[in-house]
Amino acid sequence: MRVLGLIYAPGFLSNGPVHTALLVGGGAAVVCAVVGVFTVMRGQAFAGHALADVSSAGGSASFLLGLNPLVGFLGMAALAAGAMEWADVRDARERDLLTGVMLGAGLGLTALFLYFASVTGSATGAAITVLFGSMFTIPASIVPAALAVAGVALAVIAAIYRPLLVSAVSEDLAQAQGTRVRRIGLAHGWALALAVSLSAMTVGAILSTALLIGPAAAGLRLADRPGRSLALAVLIGLLATWGGILLAYDSYDWTPGHGWPVSFFIVVLVFIAYLLAALLARVRARGVSLRAVHPSGCGQD
Amino acid sequence: MFGSFMTNAWIVATMVAITAGIVGFFVVVRRAAFAAHVLPLGAFPGAAAASLLGVNELLGIVAFSALGVLGISQLQRWERREVATALWLAVALALGTLFLNMTRRYSQGVYALLFGEVFGIRSALIAPVAVLGAIAIAVTLLLFRPLLLDSLSPELGEAAGTGRGWIEFAFLAVLALCTATALPVVGALMVFSLMVGPASAARFLTDRPLLALTLSVVLSLATVWSAIALSYLSNWPVGFFVGALGGVFYAAGRLRHRGGPAPAR
Numbered sequence: 001m002r003v004l005g006l007i008y009a010p011g012f013l014s015n016g017p018v019h020t021a022l023l024v025g026g027g028a029a030v031v032c033a034v035v036g037v038f039t040v041m042r043g044q045a046f047a048g049h050a051l052a053d054v055s056s057a058g059g060s061a062s063f064l065l066g067l068n069p070l071v072g073f074l075g076m077a078a079l080a081a082g083a084m085e086w087a088d089v090r091d092a093r094e095r096d097l098l099t100g101v102m103l104g105a106g107l108g109l110t111a112l113f114l115y116f117a118s119v120t121g122s123a124t125g126a127a128i129t130v131l132f133g134s135m136f137t138i139p140a141s142i143v144p145a146a147l148a149v150a151g152v153a154l155a156v157i158a159a160i161y162r163p164l165l166v167s168a169v170s171e172d173l174a175q176a177q178g179t180r181v182r183r184i185g186l187a188h189g190w191a192l193a194l195a196v197s198l199s200a201m202t203v204g205a206i207l208s209t210a211l212l213i214g215p216a217a218a219g220l221r222l223a224d225r226p227g228r229s230l231a232l233a234v235l236i237g238l239l240a241t242w243g244g245i246l247l248a249y250d251s252y253d254w255t256p257g258h259g260w261p262v263s264f265f266i267v268v269l270v271f272i273a274y275l276l277a278a279l280l281a282r283v284r285a286r287g288v289s290l291r292a293v294h295p296s297g298c299g300q301d
Numbered sequence: 302m303f304g305s306f307m308t309n310a311w312i313v314a315t316m317v318a319i320t321a322g323i324v325g326f327f328v329v330v331r332r333a334a335f336a337a338h339v340l341p342l343g344a345f346p347g348a349a350a351a352s353l354l355g356v357n358e359l360l361g362i363v364a365f366s367a368l369g370v371l372g373i374s375q376l377q378r379w380e381r382r383e384v385a386t387a388l389w390l391a392v393a394l395a396l397g398t399l400f401l402n403m404t405r406r407y408s409q410g411v412y413a414l415l416f417g418e419v420f421g422i423r424s425a426l427i428a429p430v431a432v433l434g435a436i437a438i439a440v441t442l443l444l445f446r447p448l449l450l451d452s453l454s455p456e457l458g459e460a461a462g463t464g465r466g467w468i469e470f471a472f473l474a475v476l477a478l479c480t481a482t483a484l485p486v487v488g489a490l491m492v493f494s495l496m497v498g499p500a501s502a503a504r505f506l507t508d509r510p511l512l513a514l515t516l517s518v519v520l521s522l523a524t525v526w527s528a529i530a531l532s533y534l535s536n537w538p539v540g541f542f543v544g545a546l547g548g549v550f551y552a553a554g555r556l557r558h559r560g561g562p563a564p565a566r
Binding site: 048 | 329332334335337338379380381383384386387388390391392394395396398399401402411412415416490491493494497498501537538540541542543544545547548551
């Protein structure tokens with residue numbers, strides 16, 4: 001019983017904030033893992049990260065105005081995703097710069113809103129909350145809305161699953177099959193915005209990239225078939241998130257007085273999972289065939 | 302605005318702008334905006350670690366910039382470039398959260414590290430910033446030809462005998478140097494805007510590399526100087542003006558370029 005108590009502190013499941021964290025964090029982890037697999041396959045990790053950072057401008061604005069944080073994060077991310085598609089960047093290389101410039105402008109706005117918030121004195125520590133997340137202080141009233149957002153994002157991905165997969169592998173092939181590639185890209189952009197704003201609210205804007213890219217990269221490393229990669233990514237994301245919440249809750253007992261940050265544990269667990277996956281993939285590749293494809297060979301862009 | 306307490310701000314910001322303008326040219330040519338975003342942001346935990354250990358802040362920033370270069374290079378051997386960059390970002394920031402949590406720094410300190418604090422610059426910072434900036438510029442100019450060749454045509458670069466992995470590593474190292482120069486002044490998030498905004502706008506104005514490099518420095522100086530002046534007058538954070546001006550320059554460049562052929566670089 002004592003051993004169990006070490007990994008599972010008493011009162012974990014009867015704690016209200018923990019409930020909320022488990023629900024919203026779990027939802028964010030699942031959506032991020034699913035959307036993340038396609039984001040990694042499409043080579044849009046930077047866009048995913050930029051959307052999260054830009055959404056923090058909305059988060060800080062909602063702090064300033066006293067709005068529901070979900071509205072702020074979501075509104076800004078949706079706006080940015082729309083703008084990225086609207087700019088009609090045909091050249092994939094130009095996309096990188098446009099994303100960068102938008103990211104810079106968005107972060108500038110975040111700085112401005114946080115400054116206003118500190119001047120009006122309406123929110124001390126808003127910078128920390130917006131950028132690094134506040135899993136245990138999410139209001140319980142947000143849970144239904146957050147889970148609804150997660151559901152919508154998953155529904156969007158499910159609706160366009162096949163064409164999205166084909167266009168992620170080869171845009172030309174998708175076009176030949178009669179897919180409207182631009183429309184699929186836009187739909188994926190919106191799903192990405194939903195996923196990212198949800199995780200920006202829970203693990204914080206600048207750490208949400210871990211949930212989006214980490215489990216997806218690990219899942220893609222472990223399995224060759226997209227369905228399996230998806231399932232593995234979801235599993236890794238969920239386990240890391242829930243494990244991180246548990247460890248953070250336990251950490252109140254390690255250092256009396258204050259706990260360790262949840263985001264830290266989640267990211268560490270995600271990264272450990274990724275390293276194990278990369279290691280396993282290397283060992284397996286060596287065992288299966290001598291002409292093992294070197295993974296970095298496909299990434300010279 | 303030009304009083305004695307502002308002298309340090311003008312001097313240091315000018316040095317930062319020149320460095321960022323030059324390094325930014327290659328960020329744009331190599332389409333390395335993500336790395337340019339991640340290295341400064343990933344170096345910011347170094348400042349938190351330094352205050353935890355009671356050592357010089359700049360030392361922590363340099364150490365974490367170096368770690369970032371090694372981390373990204375190592376991850377790139379397994380993963381495509383942007384995924385490796387994202388993974389490093391996650392790890393560095395997780396450490397940052399932990400350090401911040403341990404030091405319990407005031408959020409104002411975090412805010413300054415992320416978004417910059419131009420008006421409180423100590424004179425002691427001028428010398429190290431000048432040295433680091435000079436090294437970054439010197440290395441960039443020394444590598445000018447191989448970097449440009451590798452960025453524009455990897456095959457030609459390889460034929461000329463420069464290894465791709467080596468060039469990428471050298472480039473990341475220059476980025477890290479620029480980061481260490483600029484981070485204490487304009488903050489982790491604004492270093493990035495300063496590298497990407499002016500340089501990507503300059504590219505719309507000319508096709509000649511050297512002219513684009515010069516324009517990038519000029520626009521970067523214009524951005525920093527007007528950001529400081531506007532920030533002084535309005536009391537708004539300097540980071541907002543840097544980010545906004547970057548966006549304005551880029552949009553103006555795009556509009557001017559509309560209809561013409563897409564920029565080669």
